[in-house]
Amino acid sequence: MNISRITRLSIYAAFISMAALPISTIAQPANDKNVRMVVPLAAGSTVDAVARSIAPGLARATGHQFIVENLAGAGGIPGTTQLVKAAPDGLTIGMISSNHVINPGIYKHVPYDTLKDITPIVVVATVPLVLVVNPKVPAKDVKELLAYAKANPGKLNYGSAGNGSTLHLAGELLVNQTGIDIKHVPYRGTGQLVIDLLSGEVQMGFVSISQVMSHVKAGSLRALALSTTKRSTALPDLPTLAEAGVPKYDFDAWIAVVGPAGLPKESVDNYATAIRTAMDSPEAKNVISGQGLMVLNIGPKEATAFFQSELDKHQKLVKQSGATLD
Template sequence: MKQGFTISRRACLAAAALGCCAPGAWAQGASGAKPIRMVVPLAAGSTVDAMARAVAPGFGRASGHAVVVENLPGAGGITGTAQVVKAPRDGLTLGMISSNHVINPGIYKSIPFDSLQDITPIAVLATVPLVLAVHPALPVKSVAELLAYAKAHPGALNYGSAGNGSTLHLAGELLVSETGIDIKHVPYRGTGPLVTDLIGGQVQLGFVSISQVAPQIKAGTLRALAVSTAQRSAALPEVPTLAEAGVPKYAFDAWVALVAPAGLPKPLVDGYAAAIAKAMASPEAQAAVAGQGLMPMALGPDAAPAFFQSELAKHQKLVKQSGATLD
């Protein structure tokens, strides 16, 4: 899949025809030296925001443009993404989005764009492993013990999430779907209140991004049973995956991707894919990946569209199962 992060010979020939193959000049040939606006449709301080700010300097060096990160939060990412899809196809407006992009069509009755047709995927940069954490008062030390306890006490356990239709909610729904356990969903307004109540024991379990609970897991105020991804996380190497722990078909993660408006010229798409690959190798990006507990991916513009389509289908199925709605 790494071939998606390189400029193909065909794309380079196309770029050469536009006078764009000199370092950094493939973007300048279309838009001069104007800055690139990188829209983050989520709040400052989020995982997606941290990734955008970490890659912006390296992406700017590789593309020959200054990069300005702009947070436009609202409606689970819809507000900011709408600005991206409506932008001119000149390569000067990009979006750093999350898996909310493929969740929102199922929980909002109306969205002002098509999640597949109105974007040009450039690269899927990283996945965000989630950890299934439980309050230590719950008498379980493994996924097998959790499932046995839940089946012996149907409806007695509460799992928290960051809100109806959130990634954390759907991770829990997939666990219910794969195991048949009866646990109750408690939606919170954000991850902060969820973590607070999980530590306090108001909810017994929940899926949370590793970076948000790693200190509590280390201190023993929360217990990690498994990670959601198909591979173990380098941030918690001793914690098994859910598949290893007895739920063989389970694999779920959030992700971060760079996109542009639909119809962006192919030389720009391939050039940006190469630039973001260089940026991901920078010390800033490597530190952000490690600090946020992320797992790097290498899906470029050739593979990313199929990934988006598959993720949309998977998440819409989970949204329907959950019954989540926000309007």
């Protein structure tokens, strides 16, 4: 075998070995370093569950270990602050929620720009909310609920996870579109809210499917409708609010993966591909199904417009609600 043939075979073998490398090995030279996945919400939250479910798949796809870091509090602002201040080297990304586009309206000071200081990568899923009532409420469907609320203005109250939370804004949108007079009762999180829904301390509220599924099946809470325009596979017989009598109603929470501003396009595209692969893993599918999520996979090209649209929509609702936190 002559030298030129040996050289050609060596080059060919090198290309084959490069093709077999994980996605980010070629794009990012520091392959021996861990990647921080900042989750600006508490451990055990829906966002945290999704982050932890895709971390093993991301490790397999990229060759990096992904360390989920929960930095909760103040609507996710402290955690997001650390994310946006990180170097755009691909070694820090974050998984955020709709709170990101709500916070500018309810906090007087947010130390970063909601849009300019992040690099959108993928909007991975929506979190449908379910409108539930305590069984003592004389309403078996949305039309009966609206009729009762209009006949008894100010008598019903609805609970939420706090002023300006997605659950609060979901209720505010219902008020806006139906003209009913119901009182808002803010809680600090959903734990006590669900307890008080069960006892009848509050009569109604919007809650994520995973938090009330068992109570709905047991009959201790009555589910009337979903907040999204599409039905959920978790509750396939439950109509949407649009189907149930509020034709323009459409509200959901969502989960997205972002990086700090200036993240190179190559890293963004590689992460988008890796995230889609990780979302297909058995561990991720189990969590997605268990949480009642709807997969979106809005990629980098569409994600920027999505964030702008969601910011506009949520700021309008926040202003309407009058919610402030500092």
